[in-house]
Amino acid sequence: MNKNKIIIxxxxxxxxxxxxxxxxxxxxxxxxxxxxxxxxxxVIEAGFAAASPGDFDAISQxxxxxxxxxxxxxxxxxxxxxxxxxxxxxxxxxxRIHTFIATSPIHMQxxxxxxxxxxxxxxxxxxxxxxxxxxxxxxxxxxxGRSEISFMKEITxxxxxxxxxxxxxxxxVGYRLPHEIKAMVEQMVAFVKDDAIxxxxxxxxxxxxxxxxxxxxxxxxxxxxxxxxxxxxxxxxAAMEEIVMTLKTRQDVFKDVYTDINTKEIITASxxxxxxxxxxxxxxxxxxxxxxxxHESGIHQDGVLKHQETYExxxxxxxxxxxxNSIVLGKHSGRAAFKDKLKHLGFGDLIEEELQxxxxxxxxxxxxxxxxxxxxxxxxxxxxxLNHNKTYEIIAVQISDCSNGVPSAVVQIKHKDExxxxxxxxxxxxxxxxxxxxxxxxxxxxxxxxxxxxxxxxKDALGKVTAKVTFNDDNPPMIxxxxxxxxxxxSARAYIGALNSYLSMKDMLNKTKQHQV
Ligand code: KIV
Ligand code: ZN
Numbered sequence: 001m002n003k004n005k006i007i008i009x010x011x012x013x014x015x016x017x018x019x020x021x022x023x024x025x026x027x028x029x030x031x032x033x034x035x036x037x038x039x040x041x042x043v044i045e046a047g048f049a050a051a052s053p054g055d056f057d058a059i060s061q062x063x064x065x066x067x068x069x070x071x072x073x074x075x076x077x078x079x080x081x082x083x084x085x086x087x088x089x090x091x092x093x094x095x096r097i098h099t100f101i102a103t104s105p106i107h108m109q110x111x112x113x114x115x116x117x118x119x120x121x122x123x124x125x126x127x128x129x130x131x132x133x134x135x136x137x138x139x140x141x142x143x144x145g146r147s148e149i150s151f152m153k154e155i156t157x158x159x160x161x162x163x164x165x166x167x168x169x170x171x172x173v174g175y176r177l178p179h180e181i182k183a184m185v186e187q188m189v190a191f192v193k194d195d196a197i198x199x200x201x202x203x204x205x206x207x208x209x210x211x212x213x214x215x216x217x218x219x220x221x222x223x224x225x226x227x228x229x230x231x232x233x234x235x236x237x238a239a240m241e242e243i244v245m246t247l248k249t250r251q252d253v254f255k256d257v258y259t260d261i262n263t264k265e266i267i268t269a270s271x272x273x274x275x276x277x278x279x280x281x282x283x284x285x286x287x288x289x290x291x292x293x294x295h296e297s298g299i300h301q302d303g304v305l306k307h308q309e310t311y312e313x314x315x316x317x318x319x320x321x322x323x324x325n326s327i328v329l330g331k332h333s334g335r336a337a338f339k340d341k342l343k344h345l346g347f348g349d350l351i352e353e354e355l356q357x358x359x360x361x362x363x364x365x366x367x368x369x370x371x372x373x374x375x376x377x378x379x380x381x382x383x384x385x386l387n388h389n390k391t392y393e394i395i396a397v398q399i400s401d402c403s404n405g406v407p408s409a410v411v412q413i414k415h416k417d418e419x420x421x422x423x424x425x426x427x428x429x430x431x432x433x434x435x436x437x438x439x440x441x442x443x444x445x446x447x448x449x450x451x452x453x454x455x456x457x458x459k460d461a462l463g464k465v466t467a468k469v470t471f472n473d474d475n476p477p478m479i480x481x482x483x484x485x486x487x488x489x490x491s492a493r494a495y496i497g498a499l500n501s502y503l504s505m506k507d508m509l510n511k512t513k514q515h516q517v
Contacts, residue, residue, distance in 0.1 A: 174205030
């Protein structure tokens with residue numbers, strides 16, 4: 001039997017980033033995009049180019065880096081958005097513009113204040129303009145879940161004639177039930193025939209995002225939009241790992257469809273997204289939660305030991321959880337064991353320089369922390385990958401005891417093979433560190449948000465600091481993350497990470513401007 005491919009459209013970097021607190025900087029987005037490429041995702045929605053210079057920068061850099069997945073930018077059905085999207089993805093090997101306008105009566109009347117005819121006109125213009133940048137244009141009927149089917153058909157016909165090749169039907173507010181999605185998709189698939197692919201984008205407000213997506217696949221949808229760990233606006237989007245593993249595990253039902261996803265990369269992707277965004281999946285989350293394969297009851301444990309399938313419908317190995325990876329690393333472990341561990345944790349592709357830097361960080365961590373868990377290693381390697389070879393790198397931080405004196409800090413920074421040391425006083429220790437960094441780099445930052453979180457276990461846990469800093473009043477805040485057992489060092493790393501992002505964004509925007517002249 002000829003099977004139909006389900007196109008996996010990942011929107012972790014766009015809708016996923018709309019989760020409160022999930023903002024990522026360019027380096028982090030590139031790291032996630034590379035993992036999505038390893039997963040063999042078909043389309044990566046890398047962001048919303050017109051949203052901010054940071055988004056534009058991230059999409060452009062992802063477009064240059066990724067070879068095997070199509071790179072897409074979201075754009076409202078307005079000229080400036082579409083232009084920004086077209087320019088941001090220009091250097092991608094395979095590219096798509098995703099434009100949208102709301103089609104439900106409530107959105108058209110109250111949000112857009114437009115008549116249905118005006119909405120259709122805008123949609124046609126948007127698709128035609130997008131076609132001047134790319135061949136592949138996706139059109140979304142925002143709030144399709146609450147739109148009238150006759151109007152959906154009318155606008156769909158118009159945008160297909162204008163050149164759209166994928167029609168996405170978002171259940172924007174997560175309102176629909178599986179049988180309703182199934183009926184809607186059946187009608188739309190019959191309507192578009194082979195002229196376009198019908199796609200789904202289901203939000204999870206009633207906890208039905210994945211169920212609705214699967215119902216739509218049964219009805220003939222051939223693209224699904226989803227995110228790692230189900231991240232996304234409000235209650236999130238349908239989780240990619242759940243959709244993909246359901247299709248794989250229940251091939252008896254989903255006989256005629258398949259995905260190209262390499263499921264063995266799922267756990268690495270999930271942990272990476274959790275580490276970077278700081279949003280950990282709940283322990284009982286399907287597929288990737290900490291307890292998803294943990295058997296607590298004696299009866300279950302006994303059953304699994306006798307025959308795995310008694311209580312397991314999937315194998316942990318299928319999503320990349322190593323079964324017998326019992327090597328525990330510590331103070332006395334050498335480079336070979338470290339390298340082997342990295343391979344098991346999905347970091348087998350580190351270049352020599354990154355490997356050495358990560359090994360040095362690991363050795364330093366062993367001096368401060370007794371038990372080194374896999375998550376500690378994951379965190380330091382990811383952090384090293386993100387901060388290695390950047391414009392500025394924190395080498396050392398030393399602070400004075402501020403309890404009965406003037407808070408002061410000495411900071412050492414590497415910049416283009418030069419090590420620069422300076423000191424400053426401040427209104428508190430952290431302020432002194434940031435002021436010293438400003439003195440060394442010559443950029444004055446304003447801290448607009450700061451959070452610190454333990455990301456591994458134990459009293460000597462690794463702390464992750466997220467700093468949002470503006471370096472110029474006109475610019476939106478840049479995000480930096482820093483990791484260390486010492487909060488002050490993590491703070492310095494986060495602050496310098498934000499500066500590196502700012503410089504990389506400025507550089508990219510300058511290059512784009514020069515290119516346009
Ligand atoms: O939920 C939604 O409607 C969206 C669209 C922009 C596709 O995210
Ligand atoms: Zn959405």
